[in-house]
Amino acid sequence: MNEELICPVCLELFKDPILLPCSHNVCRECMWEWIKHGDGKGSLAGGDGAAATTVPGNTTVTCADQFVSAKRFPKKGKTPLSFTCPSCRVVHKLTKKGLDEFPVNRALRNIVESYEKEKANATKTQLESKDVHVHVAEASRRQMQSKDQQPSEFEGVTKDDILCHFCEGQPTKATKGCQQCQMFYCDACFVSAHPLKGPFALHIIKTSEELKNTRPQPMCKKHKKMLEIFCTQCIIPVCHLCALVGEHSGHKFGEIGMEFQKKKSNAQTYLTRLEEREQRFLEENRILENGLKKTNENCDKLCEKVKRECAGIIHRVQSKELEMISELKQDESVKLKKIEQAKLACGSKAATTGDLAEMTRKILEEEDPVHFLMEYKSVSSRAEQELSEGVQSMNLFADEVSTFKKDFKIQTEFVTMLQKTLELSEGKKRIQMQRQNKKPSLRRSRYLEELEDEHENVRYMYWSDEETDLEF
Numbered sequence: 001m002n003e004e005l006i007c008p009v010c011l012e013l014f015k016d017p018i019l020l021p022c023s024h025n026v027c028r029e030c031m032w033e034w035i036k037h038g039d040g041k042g043s044l045a046g047g048d049g050a051a052a053t054t055v056p057g058n059t060t061v062t063c064a065d066q067f068v069s070a071k072r073f074p075k076k077g078k079t080p081l082s083f084t085c086p087s088c089r090v091v092h093k094l095t096k097k098g099l100d101e102f103p104v105n106r107a108l109r110n111i112v113e114s115y116e117k118e119k120a121n122a123t124k125t126q127l128e129s130k131d132v133h134v135h136v137a138e139a140s141r142r143q144m145q146s147k148d149q150q151p152s153e154f155e156g157v158t159k160d161d162i163l164c165h166f167c168e169g170q171p172t173k174a175t176k177g178c179q180q181c182q183m184f185y186c187d188a189c190f191v192s193a194h195p196l197k198g199p200f201a202l203h204i205i206k207t208s209e210e211l212k213n214t215r216p217q218p219m220c221k222k223h224k225k226m227l228e229i230f231c232t233q234c235i236i237p238v239c240h241l242c243a244l245v246g247e248h249s250g251h252k253f254g255e256i257g258m259e260f261q262k263k264k265s266n267a268q269t270y271l272t273r274l275e276e277r278e279q280r281f282l283e284e285n286r287i288l289e290n291g292l293k294k295t296n297e298n299c300d301k302l303c304e305k306v307k308r309e310c311a312g313i314i315h316r317v318q319s320k321e322l323e324m325i326s327e328l329k330q331d332e333s334v335k336l337k338k339i340e341q342a343k344l345a346c347g348s349k350a351a352t353t354g355d356l357a358e359m360t361r362k363i364l365e366e367e368d369p370v371h372f373l374m375e376y377k378s379v380s381s382r383a384e385q386e387l388s389e390g391v392q393s394m395n396l397f398a399d400e401v402s403t404f405k406k407d408f409k410i411q412t413e414f415v416t417m418l419q420k421t422l423e424l425s426e427g428k429k430r431i432q433m434q435r436q437n438k439k440p441s442l443r444r445s446r447y448l449e450e451l452e453d454e455h456e457n458v459r460y461m462y463w464s465d466e467e468t469d470l471e472f
Contacts, residue, residue, distance in 0.1 A: 004249065005112055008086045009034055014112050018102040024087040025105050032099065035083050115244055121198075166193045179204040179217050202226075222246065230259040349386075356386055 007014050009030035017025040026034070082093045095101055163171040166189035174184035178194055181203065185194055194200055204217065218227055218237070223246070225239035233251040242248045360379050366372040 005108075005115060005244070013116065014105075014108055017105045017108050017112075018099065019105045020085055020102060021092055022085050022088050022090045024085050025108055026086055028099060028104075030086075034086055111244060114240075118241060164189050176205055176207060177210075179206060228256060230254045230256050232259070353386055356382055 005013055007017070007027045007030055008024070009026055014025060014027055016028045018028050018031065019025055082091050084091050162174045162177075162184050164174045164186040165183050166185060172186045175187055176190050177184045178200075181194070181200075183194070194203070194205075196203075196205070219225065220227060220239035220242060223239050223241040225241055227237035227239055229238050229240060229243050230236075230253060231238050231243070231248045231251050232254050234248060237256060238246070238248050238253075243251070243253055356379070360383060363372060363375045363379055366375065
């Protein structure tokens with residue numbers, strides 16, 4: 001039971017409710033009883049002859065009993081001053097009009113009366129619906145059986161006609177339909193199967209053609225009533241019972257037509273913004289698609305350029321290899337020839353030197369000074385000449401070997417330089433791979449999040465063949 005329809009004094013549905021200045025409601029009869037028994041802690045001040053009476057709740061009311069029982073303002077000299085609201089305990093003053101000063105809450109009274117009627121009709125409907133359900137079930141069974149028969153078998157019925165759900169025997173063409181029951185009737189069956197009274201009094205009846213071309217009206221699943229009120233708190237249409245005593249009681253409501261126009265305007269605004277957002281994403285997608293295509297094209301161009309450059313480098317290296325080997329072989333031939341000549345000369349000098357050494361050895365064995373000195377002159381002159389020539393020949397040989405090593409070092413400098421260049425290129429690649437494996441910085445992460453969320457003011461960058469230089 002909805003607490004908004006219950007009197008705070010008698011705890012029953014309101015009867016002739018009056019509206020107090022504090023915006024609370026109470027039954028008129030209950031308000032008199034409230035003041036009479038002193039529950040309102042009201043005080044009635046009078047003149048001569050006024051007696052004080054103690055009532056339950058330790059409340060003192062100064063007034064004659066006939067004031068309350070007569071439900072009117074007492075005579076002059078017996079003036080009630082105030083009473084408290086049963087709900088919020090706010091003190092209200094009475095004037096000469098008494099409780100007639102407070103207006104009757106007609107809106108609340110009408111709601112209570114409608115609720116009592118709906119409750120009574122619901123009980124009556126439960127009893128009548130048993131017979132209706134049996135009738136509808138039988139009609140549905142006959143309708144399913146009639147679907148197996150060709151419409152041409154019935155006189156005056158075409159293929160596109162809608163048949164009555166309730167005709168016994170040969171079905172006839174339906175002329176009316178109930179939007180709530182979703183059933184079709186001929187004129188005769190409509191009078192007996194769907195009288196416009198009782199539970200069917202508020203149903204909407206249309207012609208069969210109108211109902212066939214009209215979508216069924218949504219109904220409240222709980223109360224089987226039309227959705228006539230819009231709950232602004234839940235943002236859904238509800239029936240009047242849901243608003244009064246159902247799960248939406250106490251919520252704020254709006255009129256269906258006004259809410260329809262308001263929500264339709266909001267939906268139109270959403271549509272405009274969504275269409276604009278869609279166009280923005282489509283434009284961004286087009287830019288990304290162009291960037292993807294451009295990146296693929298530039299990557300292919302760079303790959304071809306790398307192949308050409310590497311092929312040229314390989315060709316130059318191979319040519320340089322053949323050139324260096326040819327020069328080295330030529331130098332080798334010249335050096336070897338000189339070395340062979342030097343070797344022959346060295347062998348000849350070794351033999352001559354050996355003979356001279358033997359002659360020197362013999363004169364050293366001479367003990368006679370005169371004979372020794374006579375031989376010494378020729379031996380010494382030959383020895384000095386030989387020794388001087390022998391040293392000069394060895395120096396020439398050392399120069400030949402040193403020159404060969406120097407020429408070979410010059411020839412291999414190109415290979416060393418190329419090797420260092422390749423090592424430098426490999427080092428750069430390793431540094432790039434290490435940078436790619438690192439987690440993105442906080443600044444880069446925020447940039448990626450903005451790129452993903454907004455797709456606005458983004459500069460798309462991709463490889464450019466003209467801006468890329470290959471390093472080797």
